Amino acid sequence: MTTTAFKEPVRRAAPGAAxxxxxxxxxxxxxxxxxxxxxxxxxxxxxxxxxxMAIGTVMSFKELTQFYIRDWGTAPWSGLGNYQxxxxxxxxVGEALLHSFFVTVGFTLLSVGLCWLIGxxxxxxxxxxxxxxxxxxxxxxxxxxxxVYTAVIxxxxxxxxxxxxxxxxxHDQLHxxxxxxxxxxxxxxxxxxxxxxxxxxxxxxxxxxTAGLQNIPRELYEAAALDGAGTWQQIRRITLxxxxxxxxxxxxxxxxxxxxxxxxxxxLFGKSAPEAADLISVHIYQASFxxxxxxxGSAMSVLLLLFLLVVTGLYLxxxxxxxxxxxx
Amino acid sequence: MSSTRSPVxxxxxxxxxxxxxLWSRRIFLTLLTGFVLIPVYVMVSSSLKPLADVTxxxxxxxxxxxxxxxxxIWSTVPLAKYFVNSLIVAGAATIASVVIAVFAAYAVSRYxxxxxxVFTVTVLSTQMFPGILFLLPLFLIYVNIGxxxxxxxxxxxxxxxxxxxxxxxxxxxxxxxxYFDSVPRDLDEAALVDGCGPFGALLRxxxxxxxxxxxxxxxxxxxxxxxxxxxxxxxxxxxxRTLAVGLQGYSTLSDVYWNQIMAASLVVSxxxxxxxxxxxxxxxxxxxxxxxK
Numbered sequence: 001m002t003t004t005a006f007k008e009p010v011r012r013a014a015p016g017a018a019x020x021x022x023x024x025x026x027x028x029x030x031x032x033x034x035x036x037x038x039x040x041x042x043x044x045x046x047x048x049x050x051x052x053m054a055i056g057t058v059m060s061f062k063e064l065t066q067f068y069i070r071d072w073g074t075a076p077w078s079g080l081g082n083y084q085x086x087x088x089x090x091x092x093v094g095e096a097l098l099h100s101f102f103v104t105v106g107f108t109l110l111s112v113g114l115c116w117l118i119g120x121x122x123x124x125x126x127x128x129x130x131x132x133x134x135x136x137x138x139x140x141x142x143x144x145x146x147x148v149y150t151a152v153i154x155x156x157x158x159x160x161x162x163x164x165x166x167x168x169x170x171h172d173q174l175h176x177x178x179x180x181x182x183x184x185x186x187x188x189x190x191x192x193x194x195x196x197x198x199x200x201x202x203x204x205x206x207x208x209x210t211a212g213l214q215n216i217p218r219e220l221y222e223a224a225a226l227d228g229a230g231t232w233q234q235i236r237r238i239t240l241x242x243x244x245x246x247x248x249x250x251x252x253x254x255x256x257x258x259x260x261x262x263x264x265x266x267x268l269f270g271k272s273a274p275e276a277a278d279l280i281s282v283h284i285y286q287a288s289f290x291x292x293x294x295x296x297g298s299a300m301s302v303l304l305l306l307f308l309l310v311v312t313g314l315y316l317x318x319x320x321x322x323x324x325x326x327x328x
Numbered sequence: 329m330s331s332t333r334s335p336v337x338x339x340x341x342x343x344x345x346x347x348x349x350l351w352s353r354r355i356f357l358t359l360l361t362g363f364v365l366i367p368v369y370v371m372v373s374s375s376l377k378p379l380a381d382v383t384x385x386x387x388x389x390x391x392x393x394x395x396x397x398x399x400x401i402w403s404t405v406p407l408a409k410y411f412v413n414s415l416i417v418a419g420a421a422t423i424a425s426v427v428i429a430v431f432a433a434y435a436v437s438r439y440x441x442x443x444x445x446v447f448t449v450t451v452l453s454t455q456m457f458p459g460i461l462f463l464l465p466l467f468l469i470y471v472n473i474g475x476x477x478x479x480x481x482x483x484x485x486x487x488x489x490x491x492x493x494x495x496x497x498x499x500x501x502x503x504x505x506x507y508f509d510s511v512p513r514d515l516d517e518a519a520l521v522d523g524c525g526p527f528g529a530l531l532r533x534x535x536x537x538x539x540x541x542x543x544x545x546x547x548x549x550x551x552x553x554x555x556x557x558x559x560x561x562x563x564x565x566x567x568x569r570t571l572a573v574g575l576q577g578y579s580t581l582s583d584v585y586w587n588q589i590m591a592a593s594l595v596v597s598x599x600x601x602x603x604x605x606x607x608x609x610x611x612x613x614x615x616x617x618x619x620x621k
Contacts, residue, residue, distance in 0.1 A: 147571070162385070305461055
């Protein structure tokens with residue numbers, strides 16, 4: 001990982017006192033060049049992510065209601081007040097937040113699990129070439145390639161009570177339900193959200209696992225076949241274990257994206273999600289922009305970030321144990 | 329759909345897979361194809377239906393085919409304007425994001441410097457920030473920059489471009505680092521010996537060798553910007569509105585023109601889906617060489 005390549009010429013030029021000034025500017029350039037290359041990325045990350053995050057954290061300690069929004073610096077400090085409100089689980093605000101948190105955890109676990117399972121199964125089944133594989137692979141990537149809102153709007157249409165496909169199939173054609181169900185309000189909304197999320201999300205797992213499979217050396221399979229291992233055994237003994245490092249990253253990325261997903265529930269349900277599908281990001285959005293209480297909204301966001309940091313940290317700690325994470 | 333006669337070269341097992349495997353594969357892939365295809369079918373067929381077909385009970389087959397929705401979508405809401413806005417925003421964000429990511433990834437891949445680890449970890453961890461956490465502060469920052477300098481970021485395409493390009497930046501940098509690492513160092517060393525500067529080595533040697541990775545990153549950046557909803561709904565106004573927000577215009581009207589919504593969704597999706605499917609080969613290659621390694 002170390003780059004001696006670019007230091008070599010400098011060091012070689014070192015002897016020769018006459019060239020001292022040139023050497024110094026040369027070295028200055030060598031030292032500053034990587035920083036120069038990183039500067040645009042760094043500035044943008046600062047402007048759009050890090051500084052706003054710091055400001056958001058400060059805001060979480062302020063009593064920031066709509067009266068102060070024009071000049072938020074003048075809002076009175078509230079200490080830990082916003083946090084106390086957020087985690088007071090006996091009061092309505094805290095109770096709603098806790099409920100939303102549990103809904104999000106359940107939703108995320110199910111969605112990530114299903115996305116991973118379907119994506120991996122599809123990738124493994126499609127590892128061997130067969131007629132129509134290219135076409136099928138392209139088709140499978142369509143949900144991922146579709147812009148989120150067009151995909152979700154189509155599902156909204158399908159979930160309509162009176163003119164949607166889902167009720168037509170379940171009620172009119174299969175007679176599984178006594179009455180046409182409501183899908184976008186009430187308890188069913190959780191399953192509607194899960195379906196859309198999995199439909200849109202599994203191709204990403206498929207894509208990553210497909211890429212991961214190509215790094216498994218073919219000799220492993222040949223050796224296993226010589227030892228008499230059948231197809232199923234090869235999958236269990238070679239394919240799945242070889243995918244472990246890919247899965248480590250894949251599951252984490254899926255988890256973070258799903259947990260923070262705003263676009264899907266927002267387009268599916270509009271500004272106020274039904275209670276059964278009240279994902280945390282929409283919940284916080286509502287707490288901030290609908291009730292105009294930005295201090296509390298910020299405190300909830302900070303709590304969410306802390307939770308994600310802890311989970312990610314623990315996850316990396318446990319999954320990296322034994323295999324030292326290569327330094328980036 | 330999935331029939332295998334004999335073992336094909338370049339496959340997993342040198343021997344024919346057992347019947348149980350073939351049947352599981354057939355069943356699984358058939359079900360999955362149905363799951364994937366149904367919404368796509370609904371989108372396409374509904375966009376060609378007369379209004380009566382989409383307001384009444386759902387019907388698998390249209391009572392008649394019409395292209396009327398494809399004509400009406402342009403006048404019901406100013407779709408063309410939204411389209412141009414989305415094109416400008418996503419296009420500019422993609423180009424900027426790719427250029428910036430190439431520089432950053434080159435620095436990390438080829439140089440040793442203090443703070444390298446801090447940089448990569450920080451950039452990657454921004455990926456986990458909930459968008460909602462920095463939405464409001466960012467909004468305040470943009471407004472304040474506008475008041476102080478006269479540069480309109482809030483409500484403008486510029487502000488949205490700036491925001492979106494940072495969304496794709498972490499993943500792009502991460503993927504390109506892996507990709508650049510796989511380009512042999514001897515190549516750019518040789519270029520340096522031949523008198524190319526570091527930029528020359530980057531542009532003439534590393535970038536051409538990493539084209540698949542760069543294309544993949546560009547596809548990802550474009551899709552991210554084209555599909556984002558949250559910031560678009562807060563940070564745009566009537567003249568800068570993008571498709572992500574504009575499409576909701578069809579359903580807030582008194583009648584819900586589902587056939588038009590589906591037609592508009594299709595028109596909006598076709599460019600990205602076609603582009604993605606044409607370039608997905610690069611994406612898989614890029615992921616294989618970069619991120620997944």
